[in-house]
Amino acid sequence: MTALDERPRTPRRGPTGALGGRITGQELVLIGVIAGLWLVLGLATDTFFQAGTLGNLAYVVAPIALVGIGMTVVIASGGIDVSVGSAVTVVTVIVAKLVRDQGASFAVALLVAVGAGALLGLTNGLLISLGRVHAIIITFGTLNLFRFIALRIFDSEQVAGVPGTLAFLGGGGAGRTWNVPHAFLLMLLLAAITWWFMRNTPSGRHYYAMGGDRAAARLAGVNVRRQEILAYVLTGVLVGLASTVIIGGGGLIGQNVGVGMELQVIAAVVIGGTSIMGGRGTVLGTVLGALLVGTVSSGVTILHWPSQLTSLFVGVFILVAVGTDVLRERARRRA
Amino acid sequence: MTRSRRHAGRAVKVLAGASAALLALAGCTQKNTGGGSGGDGGGGGGDAVRVAFVPKIQGIPYFEAMNTGGKQAAQDIEGLEWVYNGPTSADPASQTQIVRTLIQQQVDTIVVAPNDPNSMAPVLQEAKNQGITVMTSDTDAPDSVREVFVSQASTEGIGQALTDQLMEAMGGSGKYAIVSCGETAENLNSWIEVQKSYTASKYPDAEIVDIVYAGEDQAKATAMAKDLMNANPDLKGLVGECTTSAPGVAQAVAEAGKIGEVSTVGLGTPNSMAEYLKSGASSASVLWDVEKLGYLTAWAGYHVNQGNDLSAELKNASELEGVSYDSQSKVLLLGDPLVLTEQNVDDYDY
Numbered sequence: 001m002t003a004l005d006e007r008p009r010t011p012r013r014g015p016t017g018a019l020g021g022r023i024t025g026q027e028l029v030l031i032g033v034i035a036g037l038w039l040v041l042g043l044a045t046d047t048f049f050q051a052g053t054l055g056n057l058a059y060v061v062a063p064i065a066l067v068g069i070g071m072t073v074v075i076a077s078g079g080i081d082v083s084v085g086s087a088v089t090v091v092t093v094i095v096a097k098l099v100r101d102q103g104a105s106f107a108v109a110l111l112v113a114v115g116a117g118a119l120l121g122l123t124n125g126l127l128i129s130l131g132r133v134h135a136i137i138i139t140f141g142t143l144n145l146f147r148f149i150a151l152r153i154f155d156s157e158q159v160a161g162v163p164g165t166l167a168f169l170g171g172g173g174a175g176r177t178w179n180v181p182h183a184f185l186l187m188l189l190l191a192a193i194t195w196w197f198m199r200n201t202p203s204g205r206h207y208y209a210m211g212g213d214r215a216a217a218r219l220a221g222v223n224v225r226r227q228e229i230l231a232y233v234l235t236g237v238l239v240g241l242a243s244t245v246i247i248g249g250g251g252l253i254g255q256n257v258g259v260g261m262e263l264q265v266i267a268a269v270v271i272g273g274t275s276i277m278g279g280r281g282t283v284l285g286t287v288l289g290a291l292l293v294g295t296v297s298s299g300v301t302i303l304h305w306p307s308q309l310t311s312l313f314v315g316v317f318i319l320v321a322v323g324t325d326v327l328r329e330r331a332r333r334r335a
Numbered sequence: 336m337t338r339s340r341r342h343a344g345r346a347v348k349v350l351a352g353a354s355a356a357l358l359a360l361a362g363c364t365q366k367n368t369g370g371g372s373g374g375d376g377g378g379g380g381g382d383a384v385r386v387a388f389v390p391k392i393q394g395i396p397y398f399e400a401m402n403t404g405g406k407q408a409a410q411d412i413e414g415l416e417w418v419y420n421g422p423t424s425a426d427p428a429s430q431t432q433i434v435r436t437l438i439q440q441q442v443d444t445i446v447v448a449p450n451d452p453n454s455m456a457p458v459l460q461e462a463k464n465q466g467i468t469v470m471t472s473d474t475d476a477p478d479s480v481r482e483v484f485v486s487q488a489s490t491e492g493i494g495q496a497l498t499d500q501l502m503e504a505m506g507g508s509g510k511y512a513i514v515s516c517g518e519t520a521e522n523l524n525s526w527i528e529v530q531k532s533y534t535a536s537k538y539p540d541a542e543i544v545d546i547v548y549a550g551e552d553q554a555k556a557t558a559m560a561k562d563l564m565n566a567n568p569d570l571k572g573l574v575g576e577c578t579t580s581a582p583g584v585a586q587a588v589a590e591a592g593k594i595g596e597v598s599t600v601g602l603g604t605p606n607s608m609a610e611y612l613k614s615g616a617s618s619a620s621v622l623w624d625v626e627k628l629g630y631l632t633a634w635a636g637y638h639v640n641q642g643n644d645l646s647a648e649l650k651n652a653s654e655l656e657g658v659s660y661d662s663q664s665k666v667l668l669l670g671d672p673l674v675l676t677e678q679n680v681d682d683y684d685y
Contacts, residue, residue: 045566052591053565060558151423156394161610171557172590246554249590252582252607254553255395301562307548308518 023284026273026324030288034295041299048302051179057291057298059171062183063088063242065290067261068268069187069194070121070235072286075269076198077228078211078278079128079135081235084265086146087120088258091243093150096159096253099166106165109247113240120146121236125229143262154255162250170248183245187287190238195283207231211278267314268293271321275329292317383416385442386636388472388629389433391450393421396604397578397625398448400685401473404629408637411654415637418442427451431458444468444636446485452476468640472632474522475666483639483665485632487623488672490522494529496621496672497600498538501572504598504618508540511572512563514556514580518548523576530574544570549580556583557590564591575601581620585611605675605683612677620675625685628669631658635667 041048048054067084074081095113098104104112120142127138167174169183176182198204206227209217218224246257272289274281296317297310388405390398402419409417420437422429427450437445438461445462449455449471456479459469463480472485501511513530515523527546534541544567549556556579564570564587573588575581581601585608588597594615601608603620611617634655638648645660645667652658657670675683 047565047568050565053562056558056561056565060554151394154394156399157396158607160606170590171561173592249586251586251589251610252553254579254582254607256551256579257553260552298558298562301545301547301559302566304545304566307559 024273024282026321027282027285027288030272030285030292034288034292037292037295037299041295041302045302048299053298053302055176055179055181056171057294058184059175059181059245060298061290061294062181062187063245064261064264064268064294065191065287066183066187066238066242066245067235067265068272068286068290069191069283070231070238071265071269072272072274072281072283073194073198073207073231074135074235075266075274075276076211076278076281077207077231078214079228079231080266080276081124081139081232082136082262082266083120083124083139083143083146084235084239085258085261085263086143086150087117087236087239088243088246088261089150089255090120090146090153091116091240092246092253092257093153093159095166095243096162096247097153099247099250100159100162103163104165106168109165110241110244113244114237115240117236117238117240117243118233119236120239121233122229124236125232128232129225129228151255158255159253162247162253164250166244166247167249169245170250172249175248183248186241186245190241191283191287198283203227208279211275211280213279264293267318271314271317273321273325275325276322277329280325289317289321383414384444384637384640385416385418386444386446386633386640387418387420387437387442388632388636389430389437389445389447390419390421391430391448391474392425393419393423396606396685400604400625401629401632403685404626404631405633406629407626408630408633412634412637415633417633422450425450427454431455434458434462438462438465438467441465442467444470444640446470446472446632446636447476448473449476452479455479468636470632470636470639472635473628481665483635483645483667485628485635485667485669487625487628487669489668490525491529492672493602493621494526495533496674497526497574497602498530498533500619500621500674501574501598501600502534502538502541504600505541505572507538509571510542510544510567510569511574512545512547512567512570513543513574513576514560514563514584515546515548516551516556516577516580520577526576549583551577551579553579553583553586556580557587560584560587561591564588564593564597570597573597573599575599575603577601578603578607581617582607582611585617589614589616603675604685605680606685608675609680612675612680618676620680621672622675623669624673624683626683627655631655631667631669 071081091113094116095109098112099109124139124142128135131138169175206222209222210224210227214224268290269286270276271292272285274285293314296313300307300310405417405419409415420433422433430450431454434445434447445467447455455476459479459481463469469481470483471481473487475484513527531543534543545563547559549559560573573584575584581603584599584601588594588599599617600619602622608617608620638645649655649658649660659668
């Protein structure tokens with residue numbers, strides 16, 4: 001077949017041989033940092049290692065990491081999707097109203113969420129693929145468009161009194177088994193599948209090829225358009241799942257649900273070692289990135305530090321991650 | 336040449352005709368919404384006094400409730416016309432743009448709830464130069480030329496009511512924490528100051544252990560409230576300082592299964608708090624009657640424009656009981672805060 005199937009660009013460079021190359025350097029660093037932070041938090045407080053605290057952390061991380069899985073594929077293939085926050089708003093309000101006003105069941109709510117998310121993702125994918133304009137411009141447009149649609153559906157009111165139909169995926173007791181949120185387990189499962197897909201299937205490898213050099217990938221026979229559209233549809237599906245996690249135990253859905261979420265997701269992806277220029281990145285890194293951001297934001301509250309420090313830490317993490325990426329790229333070119 | 340010029344001429348005529356028709360239409364609707372004509376010849380907009388209110392953002396329940404109150408006032412008061420026009424995002428620039436448009440339309444009174452008091456001040460000056468009555472409502476622009484500020488409640492009133500309601504639920508003692516929203520929001524910060532000093536002086540057995548900021552993000556408020564409960568196992572109370580964190584902290588208590596163990600109060604709108612008040616996840620919500628605030632805003636916009644003395648007019652307005660006017664600071668105060676509980680929350684619909 002083509003040379004692409006022989007892993008022309010592995011997502012990692014450099015020796016991590018002991019683990020058979022399954023884990024990249026950046027991921028090892030992240031695991032170390034997270035373990036270090038947990039150790040410090042465990043020593044500094046007597047409450048961090050309680051099941052409750054870690055369970056909350058896992059629940060908060062789940063929707064960010066879920067969308068992050070799709071975002072990793074999109075960014076690794078050279079695109080970006082800044083409309084995911086608004087897409088979450090649209091899906092959340094649709095499903096919340098469906099569950100409250102029509103009494104939809106768990107299965108119906110889940111299907112509608114995934115379907116609506118996929119439709120929004122397909123819109124992005126088609127516009128980007130056919131418009132031939134950079135993804136950041138197109139999705140910036142749909143960010144506003146989706147927001148408008150969501151506000152129309154809200155109709156100047158919040159959705160109050162949403163029943164606990166989706167509580168199985170929520171943050172309350174019904175959403176946990178032995179204090180592990182089901183949403184987190186779902187995220188881990190999907191992350192593992194996507195991680196395997198990106199590493200071991202030709203289609204998965206093609207995403208890295210597209211991100212590395214789109215024209216070359218096309219010349220080598222990659223169906224660039226189909227791959228691209230599928231990446232945005234995947235992100236949309238994950239947006240749908242994340243929305244059901246956010247609705248979870250029900251209650252009140254306000255109009256600013258999802259607002260700004262795209263930045264949290266992109267932060268997790270970038271901190272996880274995915275190159276913002278495309279061509280490199282792993283889903284495992286993104287999950288770790290989301291965990292790190294979640295740990296910091298929880299830790300700041302637990303330690304009674306001022307909330308604004310979270311922004312400082314996340315900012316530093318992003319700059320360090322991007323900095324290492326730039327240095328790595330330079331070293332690679334020189335070599 | 337001539338042909339194209341003739342074409343252009345025709346186009347201009349069509350345009351002129353269309354805009355004339357539009358103007359006529361606009362005139363009609365104006366007269367219709369104006370209700371009965373007072374006939375005392377106000378500004379250039381016809382015979383009614385046109386009071387335009389510019390909220391921080393259009394389409395959210397809070398300001399829509401103010402709009403409802405304003406419309407009610409326009410029905411009750413002869414010769415008052417209510418105009419409601421705000422930006423679609425809480426953005427100072429688009430808000431000043433709307434005020435400029437209203438100046439061009441020569442409304443009689445402009446009332447603003449400024450997103451940014453500093454950038455609004457010069458625009459209000461422009462309006463005043465055009466002979467328009469200028470006021471603020473909900474949020475003040477203290478360093479501007481505004482003639483009256485319609486205030487929803489005093490800082491002390493809100494801060495003390497929040498503290499009293501929480502202390503009633505907590506039995507007057509124990510540790511509690513505050514989940515606030517924007518770190519720079521001046522009104523929230525001044526309420527927190529009152530809560531701190533009032534708690535220290537009136538409830539010596541109670542203690543504020545932490546104040547955190549969740550932004551205007553309900554999910555984040557919920558996550559932070561859970562972290563606070565985990566970090567302080569002896570926590571007995573939580574305050575949600577704004578309309579997103581009030582339901583946020585209540586949701587956290589419900590999800591953590593700590594109803595009855597941890598009490599919450601907050602500033603939340605009736606519809607958003609109803610289920611939490613009924614489940615016991617929230618003990619009380621402190622707010623003000625938002626529709627009445629809109630009513631008062633329209634009422635004041637009319638009377639200030641007519642040059643009437645507000646204190647004297649208040650005595651004749653039985654529907655505005657509890658409202659007071661301080662002519663020194665030019666602040667029209669709605670009155671005591673409204674305390675929403677399980678019992679009365681269904682009396683309000685916004």
